Amino acid sequence: MQQPQHAYILHKRAYRETSFLVDAFSREQGKISFVAKGAQRGKSQWRSLLQPFQALEITAIGKASLKTLQSCEGAALALRLSGDALYCGMYLNEVLNRVLHPELPMEGLFDAYVTALDALNRGDAQQPVLRQFELRLLDEMGYGVSFDVDYQGDPLRPGQHYRLLEEQGFVPVMPMRGSLTGDVLNAIAEGNWDAQALSAAKQLCRTALKPLVGEKPLKSRELFIKRVTT
């Protein structure tokens, strides 16, 4: 008998007349895919449970990569994200759906995801939540960047300008376009999110995430862009 796993739904699409094909992020197994048979029927209890941002306890059986959902219970009430917090949540899901490898457990990342969702649900400022999650994600995927020392292991000096070199770390440079000062990087390292640190972290994460999420642009970003331009 299999133990129930903690999981969140990342993505769901209709399958046949009455079923769903679901991609979920489970704490124990990483990204898993399963068929939820009959979940599209009007009377199915699974219908309301198989929604994003709902903490679930599921058992999915089968040896192949596509499993069959056997049981599914809500571990807590669904988070009721609304507005921008909801878009942020969708962004997290889209990123996770791109970067996770099937059936590779990522417990640290799962916990970071839960922390981020809780923070969004509480109404915390959204930018820092997203940046912290992204930095954690990079760390967990082995693309981590250390924000307190340069490529030789020396502490970052506040007045010095730095550039991030792939797979090496921060290299001291002359001030130029795209270079960042040591104090901004230190602020990111300490989680001291002022406006400068936020915009620097956003650029850094975006660049660092690129090899992970691929060339196709993330659609959730469009949800935000619209309002800034109009």
Place this chain on the structure above:
Amino acid sequence: MKFSPLINELITSLKCLPGVGQKSAQRMAFQLLERNRNGAMQLSVALHNAMQHVQHCQQCRTFTEQNLCDICADGLRGESAQICVVESPQDVMAIEQTAEFKGRYFVLMGHLSPIDGIGPADIGLDLLAQQLSELQIEEVILATNPTVEGEATAHYIAQLCKQHNVNASRIAHGVPFGGELEYIDGNTLTHAFAGRKSL
């Protein structure tokens, strides 16, 4: 054993129907050839006509063979100041059957779902924004489904409405009529409580 080319083509074509695989397609093909040639001819004509002529209504995006659908072409309703935004033409039918709503519709043909690559432009929201700014619209009723994607869509449109100073309202969701609280799932009940109204 192999079927003749024409039969093969028919079977392959039938497989484009939802839920029809190789076996069902074969069964359908032989049923039509053997027992129902008239029906099949009719089907092929109907399919051809529909695919050739059915398009999106220029105002509300539902399916129609005219430029404007019946509701939009109706003098009173087509220029109504109330728009009801729904996800699919089936939703229009469901609301029409209640005969409760006298305005016109806007059919998104889907919902915002970034993970599937569906953004605002893919569900015709630029057209809706254009109508909000150019036409006299007083209220937008958001009747998207009570799913996470439906909520996101509703919220996005509500923001559009705000930019254009148009009222937006969301249909209520909660306990179904004739239902019993005991059997209702927690999420629906929470929604029902959050959306309670004073009497």
